[in-house]
Amino acid sequence: MSERTITLDVTRYRPHQEAVPTVQSYAIPFPDDWVVLDALNHIKDQVDGSLSYRWSCRMGVCGSCGMMVNGEPKLSCAVFLRDYFPRAIRVEPLSNFPVIRDLVIDMSGFLDKLKSVKPWIIREQEKPLSEGEYLQSPRELDAYQHFSQCINCMLCYAACPVFGLDSGFVGPAAIALGYRYNLDSRDHGTAERREVLGDHEGIWQCTFVGECSVVCPKHVDPAAAIQRVKVDTAKDWILSLVMPWGQR
Amino acid sequence: MNGRKTLEPLWWGLFSAGGVVAAFLVPIHIVITGIAVPLGWLPDAQEIYRHWPVRLYLFILIALPLYHWAHRFQFALSDMGMRGIHKPLAVLCYGAALLGTVIAGWILLRL
Numbered sequence: 001m002s003e004r005t006i007t008l009d010v011t012r013y014r015p016h017q018e019a020v021p022t023v024q025s026y027a028i029p030f031p032d033d034w035v036v037l038d039a040l041n042h043i044k045d046q047v048d049g050s051l052s053y054r055w056s057c058r059m060g061v062c063g064s065c066g067m068m069v070n071g072e073p074k075l076s077c078a079v080f081l082r083d084y085f086p087r088a089i090r091v092e093p094l095s096n097f098p099v100i101r102d103l104v105i106d107m108s109g110f111l112d113k114l115k116s117v118k119p120w121i122i123r124e125q126e127k128p129l130s131e132g133e134y135l136q137s138p139r140e141l142d143a144y145q146h147f148s149q150c151i152n153c154m155l156c157y158a159a160c161p162v163f164g165l166d167s168g169f170v171g172p173a174a175i176a177l178g179y180r181y182n183l184d185s186r187d188h189g190t191a192e193r194r195e196v197l198g199d200h201e202g203i204w205q206c207t208f209v210g211e212c213s214v215v216c217p218k219h220v221d222p223a224a225a226i227q228r229v230k231v232d233t234a235k236d237w238i239l240s241l242v243m244p245w246g247q248r
Numbered sequence: 249m250n251g252r253k254t255l256e257p258l259w260w261g262l263f264s265a266g267g268v269v270a271a272f273l274v275p276i277h278i279v280i281t282g283i284a285v286p287l288g289w290l291p292d293a294q295e296i297y298r299h300w301p302v303r304l305y306l307f308i309l310i311a312l313p314l315y316h317w318a319h320r321f322q323f324a325l326s327d328m329g330m331r332g333i334h335k336p337l338a339v340l341c342y343g344a345a346l347l348g349t350v351i352a353g354w355i356l357l358r359l
């Protein structure tokens with residue numbers, strides 16, 4: 001197979017030895033079917049073992065290899081070097097997150113947000129086991145299924161200018177995940193989740209830029225989820241005014 | 249908990265209703281009163297404004313887009329670096345829209 005050589009300009013940051021991030025260039029010979037992650041793995045194995053980044057599945061499933069590739073949030077296992085050749089490729093850690101080292105960002109804030117929307121089925125009353133499972137029709141499954149495809153890659157957060165300005169914003173993936181449970185026919189937790197989703201740092205921060213849905217590799221369309229939660233919340237707010245006794 | 253501790257659903261509701269009016273009704277109205285009537289394509293039927301449904305329509309046409317402006321403008325300013333004074337900005341913008349609503353209502357009542 002013919003090999004060409006491409007330049008990767010990779011952000012390096014080793015907090016114990018440098019105060020600010022620097023850029024290191026690597027010239028990497030690559031076969032046609034290599035993705036950016038393959039080049040990073042090649043660097044790590046053959047050139048410079050000190051380079052740090054996250055990855056696992058190499059097939060767009062685990063969501064751990066998100067990086068900025070030429071300024072765009074991408075899964076590095078899903079972008080081919082040949083599509084950038086002969087230009088150099090700039091590889092940086094995901095925007096809008098604190099960096100721990102090299103391409104590794106601190107995702108603890110994101111994990112807290114995921115938890116805060118209570119992404120599990122909340123029941124007013126649990127059925128006893130003896131009554132069997134909670135059944136769901138294909139239509140009821142369809143209602144939320146595509147919002148459940150998120151792989152927690154955080155590309156949407158790296159793309160979101162609102163999150164860039166305000167790291168407290170609950171953000172696209174977490175709101176979409178909460179909405180996924182609101183839509184679930186087995187769930188009764190909408191009112192409980194509203195404390196987080198309907199908060200000032202929840203849906204109302206979103207100005208509908210829409211970049212989250214553009215970059216999402218799983219077509220979750222978090223922007224749509226956020227707008228729909230806004231509509232639902234505003235509707236319930238009006239209902240609670242005209243029918244204050246109808247509290248949920 | 250219906251999220252009633254915050255007025256954000258109200259402002260957003262007015263904002264989105266204003267957006268619909270601004271997108272669908274305002275252009276039609278500009279074509280009618282700004283182009284078609286001055287050019288004589290349509291008669292200048294001033295007396296139509298005496299009808300209450302027409303005044304109500306004009307009230308909606310004028311007032312709701314004000315809230316669309318207020319919400320957008322306020323968020324645009326915050327995004328441009330005025331996040332720190334988000335609260336006073338909101339009071340100023342929504343206040344201006346409220347004032348515009350009152351003035352529009354007052355003028356329409358006296359037509």
Ligand code: SF4
Pocket residue numbers: 149150151152153154155156157172173176212215216217218219220221222
């Ligand atoms: S919504 Fe899409 S972009 Fe955001 S974390 Fe989930 S899969 Fe990634």
Ligand code: FES
Pocket residue numbers: 055056057058059060061062063064065066075076077078
């Ligand atoms: S390595 Fe798992 S998504 Fe890229």
